[in-house]
Amino acid sequence: MTRKMVLIDTSKCTGCKACSVACKEWNELPAEKTKLVTSYQTQKDFTTKTWTYMTFIEKYENQKMDFLMRKAQCFHCANPACMKACSSQAITKTVLGYVLIDHDKCIGCGYCVENCPFGVPKLDPIKKKSYKCTGCIDRVENDLKPACVHTCQPGALQFGERDVLLTQAKKRLAEVQKTHPKAQLYGEKEMGGTTFLYLLLDSPDVYGLPVNPTIPLSLTLWKDVIRPVGGLAVGGAAAAVVIGVFANLLKGNYHSNKEKVGNDPSSINKGGKD
């Protein structure tokens, strides 16, 4: 099994939102009350029940409006911050490149929610579980395409082997750059290379995406420095106590002490006078 990829070619996207409907349908996620955010956008952010949605950016340049549309979902990073942050080893990465939350292990601490650079996982405070796009792993492992890809009419979503699709994406990019010089791939290198990879028509910040997403420095410091060093410090303190007890035993301090303190004031001159 090799690494898979979903290419989201925003140059072909028509903003029909069928992908978000298909996602709800397949994953049995109930519809939620929506609200108009901007001209076409009806969903502001991920929720525990909305794992993918469309963002619409209206970009004005030279009296001309460009409608930038993007399907948002989990990127399924090769180097996932959520997995590093997880307190309960509930998040794993599969050989296919899928990042999955095991809800039997998840305790709802919210560490993944706070550390994802894209703000993808969401916490259900009642169920005490974190939820996000599964990449339709249950379909993919049964030789089906993810529900969103399967339903996409204009062919903006494609599913396949990562190597093959990436080559294709680069070819397509060269084509798109003729009309959109700032077009670029997003996810080839970001976060170690993402499984859901974009062909964007403009730079990521125009879409509200981080230009240089990384594992937060605080997370690296927390898990790779403070944890091991702190563990050593506590272990060192415990070891010092064990050595201390033995040293005192060997020196016979536990016997002599009782006689000294209490009966014979002349001998209790520890603590400076000697």
Added chain:
Amino acid sequence: MAIKMETRNQVPIRIVEDKVLRFSKGERISHWVHAISFFVLLFTGLGVLSTFFQPAMTILGGIHVARVIHRISALFFVVVVGLMFFIGNPRYHWRWIKFVFNFTKSDWQHVSAFPKEFFGGHGAYPEQEKYNGGEKINSLITIFGTVFITLSGIVMWWAPFFPVGLVRWAYPVHDLSMFLMTAAAIGHIYLGLLHPDSKAAMSGMLNGYVSKEFARAHHSAWYNRLKEEQKKSIKS
């Protein structure tokens, strides 16, 4: 209304027969509320920190109960002890703060001789006041650890209401404070319970009094000062 615990805002008779009053009732209450809630917080916190400790949470009723207990004991840890500084036993609590923030040369000398003492030898250092250098460091770790673990804990508790950048930093701060305080607590408990010379101090945290011998041997500067003060107050 203030619960004035053995203070009544006057200097009490400190030296009684062969004993010396070391800690007021209020100080002892704060110490034990802080100590017990610390261990409850540590135990329940470790259940979240690692799947290694998570199975142990079944004795509390599972990880979700542990997380609730963590928050409840945090209230004791912070609010009860915090209130002691204002309405419980303010005078003696603030005096402790004043003592431990006054770190002197004599304290450094104690600290450098301390490793020898810790392992059962005898180091040379000047006469110590009420708190020696080591005790001051332990107190300072407790004070700063408590402040940082509390602030970060509040941010983690109500994470959705704080900026994400702050929440991300709260995690390492919480863990760092926890490791520091736990390491200090291990040494502290050894000195209080197991160390042949210093365990005589334990009674001071139980009934308030330590023996005159202990006071003279470990804190002679303190003992002599109390003797002087007592002489003066009896004369007047």
